[in-house]
Amino acid sequence: MLSQLYIKNFTLIDTLDMDFRSGFSVITGETGAGKSIILGAIGLLLGQRADSKSVKMGTEKCVIEAHFDLSRYGMERFFEENDIEFDAADTIIRRELTAAGKSRAFINDTPVALSMLKELGEQLVDVHSQHQNLLLNKQDFQLSVVDIIANDAKELADYQQAFTRYQSLNKELQRVREEISQGQQNADFLQFQFDELQNARLVDGEQEELEQRSETMTHVEDIKSALYEASDALSRDASGVVAALKKAASSLHSIERVYPDAEELAERLDSCYIELKDIDGDVSCRLEDVDFDPAELESINNRLDKLYDLQKKYHVDTVSGLLAIQEDLQRQLSHIENGDEALAELEQQVAEANKEVLAKADVLTKMRQKAATIIEKQMRERLVPLGMPRVRFEISIEQDTPGRNGQDKVSFLFSANTSTPLQPVSQVASGGEIARVMLSLKAMISGAVKLPTIIFDEIDTGVSGKIAEQMARMMAEMGHSDRQVISITHLPQIAAMGSTHYKVYKEETAQGTTTRMLQLNDEERVREIAQMLSGSDVSEAAIQNAKELLKQ
Structure with a gap:
């Protein structure tokens, strides 16, 4: 509080x-x-x-x-x-x-x-x-009152979960129907596109590899020249780096006995010699491998041109994008070929989901009908002492198309006397009557919430x-x-x-x-209530009347 x-x-x-x-x-x-x-x-x-x-x-x-x-x-x-x-x-x-x-x-x-x-x-x-009295015009408010008294929160949540699943499956059904319908009209074109991509024998990562090979072959002379210069610097006769390094290491090894510090330096040069000799071998191998083949370069560039043309045609910029389109085309063609079977299976799932929705909606309806009887009884008991001795209050629950909150269309019907037919409360109740109806509803709801x-x-x-x-x-x-x-x-x-x-x-x-x-305080309350009774000029009679009211 x-x-x-x-x-x-x-x-x-x-x-x-x-x-x-x-x-x-x-x-x-x-x-x-x-x-x-x-x-x-x-x-x-x-x-x-x-x-x-x-x-x-x-x-x-x-x-x-x-x-x-x-x-x-x-x-x-x-x-x-x-x-x-x-x-x-x-x-x-x-x-x-x-x-x-x-x-x-x-x-x-x-x-x-x-x-x-x-x-x-x-x-x-x-x-x-006061503006909340307008809630009586809204069916969702009336339904929420019934649900509160029915204490059906768990059942409503179960229903809503089933309804969401039904909506999702039904949406998928509509999508597949449209896809099959459109696919049947475009089957020949879809098949042509699929055959074109399939015949291209696409391989993911192929484009990058081909582009690298093309780049290498385009600059083959520069590559061979650089490799030759590197090889020459490493192993040219006795003046190459490898030979000079071996000679330096031997010199240091020769003084190890008289100058022990030379041993560590010599070992380090040995390691460098082994590494450089290995590098020299790799450079020589690369030099032999690098060669220019005009026919191969033409073949590579032709293949790249084919890939680029397909990418431009299908509005993608990678081979993986083309493969995704090929897969989607295959799926669409499969739907067309096996459309009736897939559609029948999905229709069966939708029918079963709808059956579950209706079953759970029926559970809600029964709980709401039971709660409606309780509400009707309590509302009459509350409204009669509020100056409505002949009041009639009933709740109409009609079946409707299943929606987010079930299949029930709830309406509060009201009549202040026996001669007036029952009608929706917001249409026939006066301002004072609506106030009393809302107070009674709040009093009833407050007991449940x-x-x-x-x-x-x-x-x-x-x-x-x-x-x-x-x-x-x-x-x-x-x-x-x-x-x-x-x-x-x-x-x-x-x-x-x-x-x-x-x-x-x-x-x-x-x-x-x-x-x-x-x-x-007590004295101030008497004067305030007396003023409410008589206005600004508080009379002795008003004060006595206020005291009587407070005694009650």
Whole structure:
């Protein structure tokens, strides 16, 4: 749960440091006091995109930091997988934004990407604002509600794996069909190309070897001249290097007895003599091997011209590229020749994959149908106390073409009375009715998903009196099960039900208008609720009425 929120230099807030408690808390304040600013700051902590205009004018940086107590929610795995230090009693999320537009995010002082902050935020806080009521228009939201109650995450993952395999095989089937169809139309041309490359008897690495031989033969005179000069320098009569080296070694060997230092020098010269004599032999062999054959050079150049022509024709620059094309042509011709057999085999694989998809989709459908019955019952039980004694709420599950999330088309059907036929909830429910439906859904979902903190932003729109009181009771019950529920409200009936009451207000300072937040004591709560009942002129009757509300 959220235990502390610190905000500095965010829009109209200079500094806000507020502790929060478990259970059901309420936040009140006049319109425009800054409640939405606080929600915006929380949104940044949950990974929403930042705007440099949010930094308070005249400051360089804003900081938003929240402390969470996660000791009862078993969230260690997220921190282990992402290599972040885990402190169950005090997990800290921080977001920093500069006036220059730079944004940084931290989890327990570890810098993280915004996507990771968002991933964690989705597991910590659910903010339900008025625009979220529009989710009732979306079938994927309705399906997700059913899946949460069905607890079918494993079955859905199994289905999605099978569906992905089916899509992959089906895509391959379409590709092969098109390839065979196009290949049959171009079979003669493909065969001609394949024969041309096959008859060329291509060998990988051949081109490089031929190019080197051509280069050598083109410069054969220079090569022979250099080799002859080297051989002459090494072994020319008695004046060659080899003979001179042997003579120098013999001279040193002759004085070894009278001059011991000469022995090492002589041995070194012996080694050099052996190496140079070996080199001399190799040079002589090379000199004999190097020869110019015009016919061979012509043959080599003709072969290279053939390779270059083929490469230009097929738009590649290596023999290996030509070999790859030859292999692809052979594969296409094989598909044409054995197309029916290959196609039949692939069609069989697609049929089996589709069969598996349908079987797993049926498992999901059965689980969803069972969950739908539970949801219908719970929703009626929750909506009747909220001023809908004749409410009807049903879930329609129709079979559709299998897709990413199964074959079920889910629709929430609603009627507030017996005389009106059931229709999609978003089409027939009023604003106040939708608010109550969404609250009931959230209350039901919260029992299945262990979210530490749920924030309701004016979910009481369009309701009042006893209905508002019942909505407050429902939110208070949600806050009893190791969960923190915070409601931003304009209704005194809801404000009075909170175990902790915060007020947001504006204050004029020497630096300008700033937004403040205060936790109210008992006396301040009475006056705040009385003001909500009667307006700015708080009467004694309003104060008594506020006290009565708080007693309830």
